[in-house]
Amino acid sequence: xxxxxxxxxxxxxxxxxxxxxxxxxxxxxxxxxxxxxxxxxxxxxxxxxxxxxxxxxxxxxxxxxxxxxxxxxxxxxxxxxxxxxxxxxxxxxxxxxxxxxxxxxxxxxxxxxxxxxxxxxxxxxxxxxxxxxxxxxxxxxxxxxxxxxxxxxxxxxxxxxxxxxxxxxxxxxxxxxxxxxxxxxxxxxxxxx
Amino acid sequence: xxxxxxxxxxxxxxxxxxxxxxxxxxxxxxxxxxxxxxxxxxxxxxxxxxxxxxxxxxxxxxxxxxxxxxxxxxxxxxxxxxxxxxxxxxxxxxxxxxxxxxxxxxxxxxxxxxxxxxxxxxxxxxxxxxxxxxxxxxxxxxxxxxxxxxxxxxxxxxxxxxxxxxxxxxxxxxxxxxxxxxxxxxxxxxxxxxxxxxxxxxxxxxxxxxxxxxxxxxxxxxxxxxxxxxxxxxxxxxxxxxxxxxxxxxx
Numbered sequence: 001x002x003x004x005x006x007x008x009x010x011x012x013x014x015x016x017x018x019x020x021x022x023x024x025x026x027x028x029x030x031x032x033x034x035x036x037x038x039x040x041x042x043x044x045x046x047x048x049x050x051x052x053x054x055x056x057x058x059x060x061x062x063x064x065x066x067x068x069x070x071x072x073x074x075x076x077x078x079x080x081x082x083x084x085x086x087x088x089x090x091x092x093x094x095x096x097x098x099x100x101x102x103x104x105x106x107x108x109x110x111x112x113x114x115x116x117x118x119x120x121x122x123x124x125x126x127x128x129x130x131x132x133x134x135x136x137x138x139x140x141x142x143x144x145x146x147x148x149x150x151x152x153x154x155x156x157x158x159x160x161x162x163x164x165x166x167x168x169x170x171x172x173x174x175x176x177x178x179x180x181x182x183x184x185x186x187x188x189x190x191x192x193x
Numbered sequence: 194x195x196x197x198x199x200x201x202x203x204x205x206x207x208x209x210x211x212x213x214x215x216x217x218x219x220x221x222x223x224x225x226x227x228x229x230x231x232x233x234x235x236x237x238x239x240x241x242x243x244x245x246x247x248x249x250x251x252x253x254x255x256x257x258x259x260x261x262x263x264x265x266x267x268x269x270x271x272x273x274x275x276x277x278x279x280x281x282x283x284x285x286x287x288x289x290x291x292x293x294x295x296x297x298x299x300x301x302x303x304x305x306x307x308x309x310x311x312x313x314x315x316x317x318x319x320x321x322x323x324x325x326x327x328x329x330x331x332x333x334x335x336x337x338x339x340x341x342x343x344x345x346x347x348x349x350x351x352x353x354x355x356x357x358x359x360x361x362x363x364x365x366x367x368x369x370x371x372x373x374x375x376x377x378x379x380x381x382x383x384x385x386x387x388x389x390x391x392x393x394x395x396x397x398x399x400x401x402x403x404x405x406x407x408x409x410x411x412x413x414x415x416x417x418x419x420x421x422x423x424x425x426x427x428x429x430x431x432x433x434x435x436x437x438x439x440x441x442x443x444x
Contacts, residue, residue, distance in 0.1 A: 002331050007406060008396035010333050014341030015388035018348055019381070038261065073338055080317040080342050087210045087311050088304060135218045137300060140293040145269035168385070171378060177386040180393070 002065075009061050009181070017074035020053040025078055041145075044152035048160025051124035054100040055117050055165030060172075062182035064101075064109055067120065071097030088135075092128060099127030100161075112186070118162030125150075125157030197421060198241040198310065203320040204327040205422040209429040210311050214304055216433055223292050225440030226299035232432040233306045241314050248309060255305035259298040266294035292444070317342070323416045333406035340395050347391075348384065355383050 002010070027050070031043050057070035075093025103123035107116050129150050132138060138146050169183065178184045198206075217229055237243055270290045318339070325335035359379065360366075367376050 002333050002406070005333065006396070007333060007337075007400055007404070008393050010337040010406075011340050011396045011399075012389060012392035014337040015344060015348075015392045016385065017338075018341040018345055019384050019388055022348070023377075023381075041265070042261070069334065073334070073341070076321070076338055077341055079312070079320070080338070081345070087207055088214065088308050090207075091211060091214075135214065137218065137221060137293075137297050140221055140266055140270055140297060142269045168378065168381060171382045172385050172389075175382065175386045177389040181389075 005063060005065075009063070009066075012060070012181075013057050013066070013070040013073055014077070016053055016057055017070060017077045020056075021074050021077040021081060024050055024074060025081060028078075041149055041152070044149050045156050046160075047125060047128070047153045048121055048156035048158070048162075048164065051096055051100060051121055051128075051157050051161035052165045052168070054097050054124065055120050055161055056169045056172075058100065058104055058120070059112055059117070059165065059169045060178060060181050060183045062109065062112060062186070064105070067100040067104055068094065068097035071100065071124075092131060095131040096124045096128045099124035102127070112183075114162065114166050117166050118158040121157035121159075121161035121165070122154050123157075124161060125154040129153055194239060195242050197425060198236065198314040200421055201314075201425050202327065202416065202418045202422045203315050203323040205418060205426060206311060206315065207320070207324075209426055210307055213307060213429060213433055216437065217300060217303065220437065220440050221293055221296050222440045222444035223295035223299055224443040225436045226296060226303045228436035228439045229432065230299055230303035230306055232436065233303065233310060236428070236432075237306070237310050241310070243313060248313065251309055252305065255301060258305075259301040262301050263294050263298040266297050267291070270294065319416060322412070322414060326412060326416050327418065329408070331406070332408055336399070336404065336406075340392075340399075344388075344391060344395075348388070351384060351387055352380065355380055 027046060031046055051071070053074045054067035054071040058066040060066075072090070072094045075089045078089050078093075079087065100120040100123050103116065103120035107119075133146070138149070172178060173183055173187065213229070217226055220226065237248075267286055267290060270293055321330075321335050321338055321342075324330040325332055364379070
């Protein structure tokens with residue numbers, strides 16, 4: 001899968017993972033305290049933050065694997081930073097990345113617009129929720145409460161990760177530093193790409 | 194004895210930790226996670242060198258989180274029959290509900306302790322190198338991650354620099370928390386733009402020095418799997434079996 005990847009694209013993902021790894025960690029600590037007060041539902045409306053790197057990287061690089069690899073790298077870097085949640089994060093990072101990747105794969109890696117990004121955010125939310133359902137034992141909770149958590153997470157994935165990811169990558173494209181990446185080439189060529 | 198967890202191969206340790214979590218997740222009785230948690234604590238006491246003050250500090254948020262789980266499960270747990278053991282403000286808590294709630298809270302504690310054990314006994318660089326050497330992670334990815342990791346202090350400096358530069362030009366900091374969150378973009382975009390340039394430069398430098406990203410057979414710092422790994426894995430499996438069987442037997 002990595003054969004067609006340029007080294008600079010891999011390193012780009014890694015450096016983005018560092019920037020977002022720090023942002024993620026900040027939110028992990030914030031919501032951990034928050035979660036003590038109002039329980040596991042505290043994470044839900046913020047969950048989209050954790051999906052954002054996969055959408056930004058996929059939008060920039062536009063190659064199969066960009067979503068899952070960047071999200072896993074961000075998780076790996078969080079582990080490197082000495083995060084206490086450690087190996088757990090790595091697993092959930094891979095799962096979240098796969099969710100976003102699935103959305104892009106379904107659209108054949110051909111369309112990169114807001115609707116697809118929101119779908120990717122929702123995909124991450126669904127995948128991570130299924131994983132969380134298993135690992136955190138949501139099965140023990142009341143179905144209507146679980147449904148509420150699920151809805152919040154999907155909305156958060158669509159809004160924070162989907163719209164936010166588009167917003168940030170557009171801002172970055174405007175700086176002109178992305179010349180030489182697929183996103184800038186697509187912009188110059190046909191706008192439909 | 195106290196170096197065993199530190200000397201374990203990071204990949205083997207990672208697999209042991211991940212498998213343990215996957216297995217424990219199937220149990221909803223309070224005993225399995227409790228026994229497992231105690232076991233992991235014992236591992237840490239006897240098999241690792243640990244700064245308990247730091248450990249306690251890191252455990253604090255998880256303990257609060259476990260408490261959150263406890264009362265959420267009590268309030269929003271699935272309706273189950275059984276004997277009511279406690280009534281409070283119109284809410285009846287059955288024995289079964291309490292058991293599940295305790296189980297989930299112990300699970301949070303057990304998983305956090307397990308994760309902390311991994312974080313405190315594993316050298317991050319060795320972990321990535323081991324992923325590459327034992328689990329066949331692509332060298333492109335492995336060294337890519339290492340580049341990011343090395344850039345961390347630079348990024349931190351850049352973050353303060355951008356903030357100072359913006360303040361110098363009279364950017365006002367928002368008071369409103371939500372506005373400040375949206376304002377993150379103002380720092381985030383220059384940081385990411387800088388990251389793009391750094392990525393290009395370092396990738397170019399790596400390629401100029403002959404990095405092709407091909408897998409190799411020899412490494413400068415080989416990381417091996419040894420007898421310790423076998424025995425430690427056996428220990429983990431033993432603990433896992435003990436907590437699963439113990440949980441079934443006690444409940």
